[in-house]
Amino acid sequence: MPTLVHRFVLTGAASEVPPARREIVDKVRAWGVPLDEATADAIRLVASELLTNAVVHGTGPITVVLSGRPGRLVIDVLDGHPAVPRSRCAQADDENGRGLALVRLLATRCAWESVGPGKRVWAEMALPMAVEVGPAEAGPRDLPAIRAKGRVGPKPASPRSAVA
Template sequence: MSTFVHRFVLAGTQEDVPFARHKVIDQVRKWGVSMDDETDDAIRLVASELITNAVVHGEGPVTVTLQHRPGHLVIDVLDGNSLAPQRGCAQADDESGRGLALVGVLASRCSWEPTRHGKRVWAEITLPMPVPAVRTSALRSMPDPDLAFRPTTATSATWIGPSGRVPCTRPSMPAAPRLLPAQAAMGRP
């Protein structure tokens, strides 16, 4: 299982945050991760909150590291302040103080750790797993699960669905195999 890593360094200013947010999403797309709107929004918000906290509460340059392996994305942000990140207790009309709480809700795991020159705050986001092409084509060829395929005679079959009986052009189903007495006693072929 391959792990892809991408790292970039920011000056640590507020103006860096929109650029970094777009850079994170662009990199995840370059890796070929298929994202629905919900996953895209979660990645964008988690990256934005972690980077904003590093810029506002950290010191010096900010290093952002992305690690992708199938089904998982880790957004890791390193800044020069060794103090633990603090969850705010935002009131309804406060404009800030909810970032780490949102990260905690959107990420499957998140934490922080002190480093020699500051701290590392990270969050892991669970990504949708791509459906293998073979499975996708097999699923497309399967009948609608809302329809039931029932043989009605030895030579014809009928689809029983929401709109009633519809003749089927499929060949008739083969007769069930005969069971030997020992197999019948065990309840299996």
Template structure:
């Protein structure tokens, strides 16, 4: 399976988080990556947390980048706030403060990197791998041959006569 990459920029408004999260999942699906419900949910949650944190804690545009290689997706969110992300310590009734803990739970790896005018926060998500192309071609030949046999001439009963 080939590798894919894309990026897009949002202005940094809170109402852009949901469409950006949806775009992340739809882009990965458009690449032909087989996402089951569990992986799609994890991807939505990680994208939502990283994008929301960038929108809330920074000002200005937010860049979302996706890098896919078979079995892995790297989601990178860059903003203009150079401060390190800080994991919250949420109490039971708190509605926020769990984002980075959730990202760490669903991501294989995650981290951040400062640059001159901001930072990028990234998470690597494990994705299902499609069956290898060799296997798919073997299955296609098997079923194509089977279909040809089923559409061939219908055998007729033979009558034997004794002389």
């Protein structure tokens, strides 16, 4: 299966984050990925953190690129500000400062790299595998057998530095 790609651009306004988050989950579902609510919520959270950081700490326009292959999704967020993404040590009553820690927790891999005058921050997430039902694979009592598709494909381009 080839890599599925979806790209869109935001101006950098905070009001664009919720619809962009929905667009990401909707696109993954449109690709035929059987998302359960826990996986959809994880994608929404990672996307929200990456997008919000680009809006708050970066400069627009912000380019979002989704790359999907069986079993994985890469969310790339590119903005025009070269500042290095940094984790903060949030205190219990702080309302901010946990975003990159959440991304690291939910993503299988994440990193950043300088790109032109700005940066690219990305996160790779595991996805449920699509299933194929084949009539030639019918099991007992003519119930269709289900087999998962295997994972294939290259890894994302090697970043220069892991997200701190």
